Every structure is written in C-alpha cells, then in structure tokens.
Amino acid sequence: MSGSVSYTPLFQAQNEPRYQRQSLIREYEEEYDCNLVVMLGQVTSESVTLLNECLESVDDQKPLHLMLRSPGGDPEAAIRLIRMCHGASSEFRVLVPEQAKSAATIMSLGADKIVMGPTSDLGPIDPQVFVPERGFVSAKDLIAAYDSVLEMVAVSPGTSTFHAALLGGIDTTTVQFARSAMERTGDIARQAIESNEHLSVEDVEKLCKSIQGPLIDQPKVHGAVVGAREAEAAGLPIELLCMQDHQWKQIQKLWTRYFALGELHRLYAYEGVRASQVGYYS
Template sequence: MIDQVTPDSVTLLAECLHDVEPKKDIHLLLRSLGGDPEAAIRLIRMCQDATDKDFVVLVPEQAKSAATIMCLGANKIVMGPTSDLGPVDPQIYAGARGFVSAKDLIAAVKSVLKDVDEHPNTMQIHAAMLAGIDSTMVQFAQSAIDRTGDIVRQAIASNDKLGKGEVDKLCQNIQGPLIEAPKMHNAVVGYREAKEVGLPVSRLKSSDEQWKLIQGLWARYFAIGPANALCAYEGNKASQVQVQQ
C-alpha cells in the first residue's frame, strides 16, 4: 500500500485482502505520509480479520501519522535504517491545502489571533493567509486532537493477542513521546524510539538479505513515479497502480 490513508483506501486494500490465506501471516509493505485516522482503524481491523496468524507491517521508508496508527495495530513492525514512523498527530482535510496537521492548524490560528490583538493593522494580511479556514474547521481540528487517545487505544486493541493490561501499558507509553511531546508533525520516529515506547518492532540491518528484498521491492515502485504522486495497492491477484498528475 503506497498512498494517503483515506476512506477509499478501505475498498482498495480490501480487494488485495480478498484472496489471502488465513493460515499465513499478512505482510503489508506500507509507505504513506498519513491521512484519515478513522480510516486507519478500519484498515487495521481488515488486516487483522483476514489472518489467523500475524499482521506484519514492513516500513521501507515513511509511514507517518495515520500510517503510524496502522503500525500500532500490527503484531510486528519491521524497520530498517531508512524506516520512519511519526507522531500520532491527527490530520484533517483542509480543502485545497489537502491534509494538514490539526495541531499546526490550531497553533496557526492562535498565533494569528494573538498577532491581530497586538497589531490590529495586520488583520488583512492574516485574513488572506488563512483564507478557507473557518471556526468549524478549527473546532473539527480540536475534536480530532481530543480523540487521539481513543484512536490510539482502538488501534492497539485491534491486536487481539494483547491483553487489556498490555494495551493499557502501551497506550500510556505512547502518550508522551508520540502524542504530547513532538513539536512537529514530521518528527522522525526511528527503530530506537519505537522500541523505547514498547512497539513490537524488529530491526533489519542494511546488509540483511530480507531488508535488501524489502528495499528492492520499494525501489521498483519508486521507479514508477515520484513517491508523493504514486498510488499503489497490490496483492497476489489485485493490482491498482497509478501515478497522479
């Protein structure tokens, strides 16, 4: 799966999962800058439901935001030297701006209100800069932030191999480092940081044959088109690959 996480991802990935064998692990190569956290929960549940074994996420490059949420619901996360998870920082869809960090949007509005209060003559400039952002969008962003803890719990609890105590502990471990502390939406969370909060990660070195295979597969997709323009969902039989213009 190489794409933004959106409601459409549910249908596209479901097609790939249609013919999987329940007695085998599911390995999902995931590259995404994030997207809709609610859709991420549905994707996790689909993957967990499709196998009686383990749901394993392979991260060759970036699996940020909502894609990190998908990783929280995995039984195993395979990472290497180029792997990058991120803060569990909800994004919202802001029209022409695409997906934006809810934290960043609220911080920007607060900064503008403070600046206008101190320097009223800047109102027109700020109004132009924040065109399209209204109070409803700001409230939606705040609601998304308030729901982050519930989203994290739903993601982790989707792994039914974890007991309630294990779910509680992992949620507590994640709260600070991945939700509250990060100052930037694009903050890097590598193997070491993921391991420290208790995520089920395994690290492969660049010399490892399995990592070479993962990187080789990712490189083939990367060669099709720029990573940020590529949309790919592929399974044993289903294939949807597009390069967006």
C-alpha cells in the same frame, strides 16, 4: 483451450513493470510463507476498498505482511484498515521501507510486529485534517498557525484581512474540528492497539501508556522523526533489520520498484499477487 494466458506485445510492454513487481511479491511470499500486500499513498476512506481488493483472496491462516509507505491521512480509516488486516491473517506485520507517518503510524500500532530498517521512519500520531485545495494538514500545525494569527491580529487589528489571507481559507469550523480531533488522539491510539486481539488487557494498557509521551504529547511538530530505536523505546513491537539483512534487501528491492515510478507525493499503489491498483492523485 488450456494453457497460460498470452498478451499482445503492446499490452505486455505497457504492464511489464507491474508483472515484475508482482513476481517479487510472489517470491517474498514463498520464502516467508506469508501473504504480502503493498499499500502506498494517503490513508483515506477509499483505502478500505482498495486494500480489500488485495486481501480478498488471501489465505487468512497465514501471516500478512503489509508493506506500508504513507505520509498519513484519515485516522478513522486507519482503524478500519487494521481490523481488515487482522481479519485476513494469523499474524499482522507492517513492513516500513521508508516512512509511515501519522495515520500510517496508527496502523502500525495495531500490528503484531513492525519491521524497520535504517531508512524506516514512523512519526507522531497527531491527526490530520483535510483542507480543500491543500489536502491533509496536521491538526497540531493548523491550530498553532490559527492561534498565532489571532495573537498578531490582537496586537495589530488593522492586519486582520492580510492575516486571514495567509490562513488560506481555514475557518473557525475547520479549527474546531482540528481541536476535537486532537482531543480524540488518545482514544484513536487505544482503538488501534485494541484492534490486535492477540494482546491482553494488560498489554493494551501498558502500550497505551508507553506511547502517550513519545508519540502524542512530546513531539512539537507533525514531521518529527521516530526511528526504530525511538519506536522500540516507546514500547512498540519493533523488529529491526540491518542494511545487509536478506529480508531487508528483499523489502528494498521491491520498494525501489515503486520509488522508480516517481512523484511519490501523488503516487498510490495497492498490490498483491492477484490485485493491482496503481495510479496518481490528481
């Protein structure tokens, strides 16, 4: 029996939003002659398998546009994701509809182009550390909090139990891991940049040097905002779109479909025209 697949009314109703998002993805691909994949949520080791599901059937002779929205996560996983994206494309572009922080900024470092608009936000690339019951925490913020507690305990030794409780179970091993991760930040950034085989050795050195201050050394807090102008000044390959730009409107039209799913702090989504994994972290 030939013809298109038909679904039961309930199944169709339950999945209609998914079909609408994939239809918008397909329209974008046709207009820009590229593959479009959406990745939303924390950057974790699980991201590798989930993104690979979306890249499995793409034409690697076409550009890949990755719509990326993430608060950050595992920098080591970010490096693997960059390499996957380059291996599945002739050119790798990151589209930032809203925020792409920390490990997501690291992913952006490996792109040929970073497409940003008025609402786009990158951030410092200080690493994050996973703390049980709390999730990913900025290594820089964790170290600062720990050192601050040590200073207060030194002044008032009798408050050690109280201040230990404030740290929420963060022990010296976790702090040492955070310090080690901070020391590797420059190496991680270099790995991300070197993952782009389109860059010459001179280009890699130039970009590593230009981002050291604005993205690694100078930011005081993990949540610092790095908009398109700041990112461009740091030497990143930014393509800035205005609010009325047709491509930006298409990016926002698709992005708002995910925004409407709610609970963005828990949402994850990996979607293309043939793959779809969408859910919420527990």
